[in-house]
Amino acid sequence: MSTDPAPHNVEFPSAGATAHGYLALPPAGHGPGVIVIQEWWGLTDHIKDITDRxxxxxxxALAPDLYGRTVAHDSAEALRMMNALPTAQGVEQLEGAVTYLLSREETRGDTAGAVGFCMGGGFVISLAAADERISAAVPFYGVNRDGVPDFSHLKAEILGHYGELDEGVPPSSLVPIEEAIREGGSGIVPTFHLYAGAGHAFFNDGRPEAYHAEAAELAWARTLDFLHAQLDPKA
Known part of the structure; x- marks a missing residue:
């Protein structure tokens, strides 16, 4: 498998079909693997930018396209597309992406990280619960749509970022998730950060009405430190 240093679109087998995604490689040409999971809008330029970063x-970094190369243009369309993707189906697609990412010669290690936003934040939690190859999980303002997952096989350390003013994913929604993780028997204690003055989608700099620069910068710094510590401790 040849190394192409420029970010590019890729195809790979997943869930019995051909999946698509956006792959970006580090300057060194190799490093730990991270899955980037889209918001309900789809694989947008914002998600590609995060992958590049x-x-x-x-x-x-690999951002799998869960919508099959379709992007929503308004919230009604995004809601329809999200609801058409059951959690179990999305997790199956993401597991295929993890297999592909870990199979690439540029990827170091036998586990990967996962970072996701909004809908993707919920998928981060569900993927970490289902796939023991995820060792570092970073949900941004996301919880599972279908209730609390079974965390009995959880191997991932979890670092979450949530806005204190988020009405869609209020801080109280984290309580059952944290309790289930603690009770799952893994011994893992999640870390959930709350950001004062920030609401939903505070990390999305493409949405001026939601973006909160101070919260976004702090959450990103914490995310990078966490991923390096979990996936690349010698960095």
Whole structure:
């Protein structure tokens, strides 16, 4: 498998079909792997930018396209597309992406990280619960749509970022998730950060009405430190 240093679209087998994604490689050409999971809008330029940023910081970053190369243009369409993707189906697609990412010669290690936003934040939690190859999970303002997952096989350390003013994913929604993780028997204690003055989608700099620069910068710094510590401790 040849190394192409430029970010590019890729195809790979997943869930019995051909899946698509956006892959970005680090300057060194190799590094730990991280899956980047889209918001309900789809694989947008914002998600690609996050993937590029992770690559620049030393990670082999893959953003799988859960909507099959379709992007929503308004919230009604995004809601329809999200609801058409059951959690179990999305997790199956993401597991295929993890297999592909870990199979690439540029990827170091036998586990990967996962970072996701909004809908993707919920998928981060569900994927970490289902796939023991995920060792570092970073949900941004996301919880599972279908209730609390079974965390009995959880191997991932979890670092979450949530806005104190988020009405869609209020801080109180984290309580059952944290309790289930603690009771799952893994011994893992999640870390959930709350950001004062920030609401939903505070990390999305493409949405001026939601973006909170101070919260976004702090959450990103914490995310990079966490991923390096979990996936690349010698960095």
């Amino acid at each position: 992770l690559a620049r910081d030393g990670f082999v």
